[in-house]
Amino acid sequence: MYDALLVIDVQTALMEEHPCNEANFIQNIKELIESFRTNNKPVLYVQHNGGIGDDLEHGSKGWSIYQEIEPVLSDIMIEKKFNSAFRQTALKEELDKINAKNIIICGMQTEYCIDVSVKVAFEYGYNITIVKNSTTTFDNDFSQGEKLTKYYEYKIWNNRYATVISQKEFKDNMNK
Template sequence: MSSSVLLVVDVQTALIKEHPYNEKKVIGNIKKLISIARDSNKEVLYVRHDDGIGEELEYGTDGWQIYHEIAPNKDERVFEKKCNSAFFKTGLKEYLESKKIDTIILTGLQTEYCIDATLKSAFDNGYSVIIPEQTNTTFDNEYLSGEKLYEFYNYKIWNNRFAKVLSVDEVSKILFR
């Protein structure tokens, strides 16, 4: 039987204040999954990005904090990172191995950066990855809208290659196992 964890990546105050694509739905869905995971005694892990001194995600600033609506409980682990992948020099892989986790339910920001890098690192490390629909998001850029980036990565790049993209209801059933 598989052992899963809910991983919440870079849902930080400064990023949410910039209003990424579909933010209210994404936050609502992440909140729902956190609640279900906690009620089911599944671990919720958080990852927080530090961009360095003078940046909007500078360590210790208000913008760097995990967004208050989905903030961790005192007993939940937060892994700090400085690169896109949550696996790069964070201790996450070692922690997951120590808990015998084989499935990661991945949520957070930004779709084409830290979520993509984390997903592919997880895949490369042998984890099964599940992406709940409408639980990752990003911003418009000069090439594509946040919506198009979300759709492209979730349904063209990730689904049935690096991960399974499932509805929040399907993922909720997995968390209850």
């Protein structure tokens, strides 16, 4: 049912800042990755390069994919410099190569890179699924990270740009 998994910006520097719902978020992504690999479905990692001197500078420790969900050789790696995982990257071409139509998007940060990537993927005609608690962000001056994530899952994305499902629904769908 699902053609590809996109794991966006789950990088060491961001995880070291301890986003909301951190343990559950990482566990959910681990399960998604494991399921895709078990079913021989592609996992694509997107890494943000913040430029020289940034915590997410290419090649730095902070730029690396978080150790608990490290890629394997068969995974596809994409580097980005903008919030959108699609802007000036090879992501769309990689998805086209594998004839992906139905994708799951997970990662960080809900209201920035995940939101714009969901909307761009929607514009490209992909069927997008978000598994509940597989995106996260940080508390800010306006809202708690957990509230922001739920807001985007159910008020912005669900039934507009994507379908939001539970981890159980994902497992049931993946085993069909």
